[in-house]
Amino acid sequence: MSNEEMILTAVIYSAAEPSESQKARFAQFLKKKYNAEIPLRWEKSDAFPGGFRLEVGSDIYDWSVGGRFRQLRDTLVKVPTNNGNIIPLLKESIQAWTPEAMAEQVGEVVTVGDGIATVAGLPHATFGEILLFADGVRGMVQDIRRDTIGCVLFSSDESVTQGSSVKRTGKTAGTPVGEGFLGRVVDSLGSPVDGLGEITASGYMPVEAQAPPIIDRQPVDTPLETGIFSIDAMFPIGRGQRELIIGDRQTGKTAIAVDAMINQKGKDCICIYVAIGQKTSSVVQIQQTLKKHDALDHSIIVTASASDPAPLQYIAPYAGCAMGEYFMRQGKDVLIVYDDLSKHAVAYRALSLLLDRSPGREAYPGDVFYLHSRLLERAARLSDEIGGGSITALPIVETQAGDVSAYIPTNIISITDGQIFLESDLFFSGQRPAVNVGLSVSRVGGDAQTKAMKKAAGTLRIDLAQYREMEVFTQFASDLDDQTRSQLEYGQGLMRMLRQKQYKPKSQHEQVITLVMALAHTMQGIAATEVPKFIEGLIEMFESDHRDICERIDQTGKLDDDLKQEIIDISVKYKEKYKAA
Numbered sequence: 001m002s003n004e005e006m007i008l009t010a011v012i013y014s015a016a017e018p019s020e021s022q023k024a025r026f027a028q029f030l031k032k033k034y035n036a037e038i039p040l041r042w043e044k045s046d047a048f049p050g051g052f053r054l055e056v057g058s059d060i061y062d063w064s065v066g067g068r069f070r071q072l073r074d075t076l077v078k079v080p081t082n083n084g085n086i087i088p089l090l091k092e093s094i095q096a097w098t099p100e101a102m103a104e105q106v107g108e109v110v111t112v113g114d115g116i117a118t119v120a121g122l123p124h125a126t127f128g129e130i131l132l133f134a135d136g137v138r139g140m141v142q143d144i145r146r147d148t149i150g151c152v153l154f155s156s157d158e159s160v161t162q163g164s165s166v167k168r169t170g171k172t173a174g175t176p177v178g179e180g181f182l183g184r185v186v187d188s189l190g191s192p193v194d195g196l197g198e199i200t201a202s203g204y205m206p207v208e209a210q211a212p213p214i215i216d217r218q219p220v221d222t223p224l225e226t227g228i229f230s231i232d233a234m235f236p237i238g239r240g241q242r243e244l245i246i247g248d249r250q251t252g253k254t255a256i257a258v259d260a261m262i263n264q265k266g267k268d269c270i271c272i273y274v275a276i277g278q279k280t281s282s283v284v285q286i287q288q289t290l291k292k293h294d295a296l297d298h299s300i301i302v303t304a305s306a307s308d309p310a311p312l313q314y315i316a317p318y319a320g321c322a323m324g325e326y327f328m329r330q331g332k333d334v335l336i337v338y339d340d341l342s343k344h345a346v347a348y349r350a351l352s353l354l355l356d357r358s359p360g361r362e363a364y365p366g367d368v369f370y371l372h373s374r375l376l377e378r379a380a381r382l383s384d385e386i387g388g389g390s391i392t393a394l395p396i397v398e399t400q401a402g403d404v405s406a407y408i409p410t411n412i413i414s415i416t417d418g419q420i421f422l423e424s425d426l427f428f429s430g431q432r433p434a435v436n437v438g439l440s441v442s443r444v445g446g447d448a449q450t451k452a453m454k455k456a457a458g459t460l461r462i463d464l465a466q467y468r469e470m471e472v473f474t475q476f477a478s479d480l481d482d483q484t485r486s487q488l489e490y491g492q493g494l495m496r497m498l499r500q501k502q503y504k505p506k507s508q509h510e511q512v513i514t515l516v517m518a519l520a521h522t523m524q525g526i527a528a529t530e531v532p533k534f535i536e537g538l539i540e541m542f543e544s545d546h547r548d549i550c551e552r553i554d555q556t557g558k559l560d561d562d563l564k565q566e567i568i569d570i571s572v573k574y575k576e577k578y579k580a581a
Helices: 020-034 065-077 086-094 229-234 253-262 282-293 310-327 340-356 368-376 405-417 425-427 451-457 460-474 482-498 508-519 528-545 546-558 561-580
Strands: 010-013 040-044 054-058 061-064 104-113 118-121 129-132 138-144 149-154 165-172 173-178 203-206 244-247 269-274 301-304 335-339 390-396 418-422
Touching: 010 020, 010 061, 020 040, 054 282, 065 310, 118 390, 149 310, 149 390, 173 310, 203 310, 229 425, 229 460, 229 482, 229 508, 244 405, 253 269, 253 282, 253 335, 253 390, 253 418, 269 282, 269 310, 269 340, 269 546, 282 301, 282 561, 310 335, 310 340, 310 368, 340 368, 340 390, 340 546, 368 390, 368 405, 390 405, 460 482, 460 508, 482 508, 482 528, 508 528, 508 546, 508 561, 528 546, 528 561, 546 561
Parallel strands: 010 040, 244 390, 244 418, 269 301, 269 335, 335 390
Antiparallel strands: 010 054, 054 061, 061 104, 104 118, 104 165, 118 149, 129 138, 129 165, 138 149, 173 203
16 A cells, blocks of 8 residues: 555535445445545535535545536537537437546645746646646646646736646647648647637647657658758758758848748648747748748748747647648648747746756756757658658757857757758858858758759869868969969859849759759859859740750759750850850
């Protein structure tokens, strides 16, 4: 017998004292239920008309009129509503209903403040379980101690006071999911916040779930085209990959993610954007941008703004991931953006300090690495036997003065399959997207490229690296030989070629044709400032006069030597006409 059973007592509250035979039945029920002889006493109470209330430790059996009515209500809530006429189902449920002795485990609030409640009297509560407080306030268990539990609240704690009751629900935190969420903006709990009415959910999924095991995955070998030249050519992203976007604030991190979402239009890929700690105006702007470019219909926006409580910011990315897993299990491809995990870690640090957890490096708790690893490990490409769906994750992390060696950035770099580093100096010099070729990497690499893109990209990274190195050594030199000057002009042309306007993703044939032409030194002799105009005219000429080449690249994804040479020959002829004009 445990210590808990030794001190367990039972109290009956009712208007009239039970008879001896009734007490005997109570004692028999308690012995069968708890496998122990439990002392039983009666206290007079007029609060339970038409019945009684039995309290056994933290378990409560409400056998009053109100308690039995709640049982009936809970039974009717579970009646399926798919049929048009539910009257027969209601009648059948009422006729078959019998009151049951179901225990409600109720505890008491010890302390409350700053969105954190300490609760006593719920020894069987589990980590991550949802608790119900006064006025319908919901909370989630985040800290379990010997005599108390720490609970984070998902809304204002004004109605929660010391001594108020807390009820277990037996459910873990979850979010509604379904097709109805496409095109909508919802909060961390799945409730719509865009003023477009209620959302009909197709199911309910836990926000915390195990990552797919290795045996259920397959290699990442299918490209997820972002439409961004510098990324698709040098740091390709595959379906099921986790690619970090990292850089200082205001360097275009969100712009890359939004461009990638816009480029998924018509490619049977569902996009989820999770805004953590962002301004509400920024989220509205992203919604309007996606709508303007016809990308909102295949997207879901999950927002936990800077004004929301820290618990909502903490749970937001997990809720977004659960929504993505619903589609992945149906065999669909999903792209999910976490913007950004720096603010997510700060929200979790605030919760942990309020829960009296020991602070570690930079005041973060010791499990902050696990916070993000258990989220990003859920991104995967499932095997064909279980549907073949995928989740591709693009987490965003903000650095301070380009310091990628800080605590949170290094944690997430070690979790992801590569990073796209955006450099402030490049951004302010006009190179946008400001991708640093030296520090960026994709660990999936050419496996996530089509054969055409892989062959066309060729020596681009090496050529750019040589240009950057030569640029540093020659920036103070006034007298350069012809070969060095030619190589600098070639590198400047490549850098100009990689510049791209926001919300203008490029198709595969545009990127392949441009790469083949540029790496063949066809642009040599074209001023760097003229390169964008030259490339724009070249692509327009290909799409109008050589449409068959464009379609061949887009449909087959292949580039043989003959086709490559044909592109070069056409480009050389165009260059001659361009220079003559």
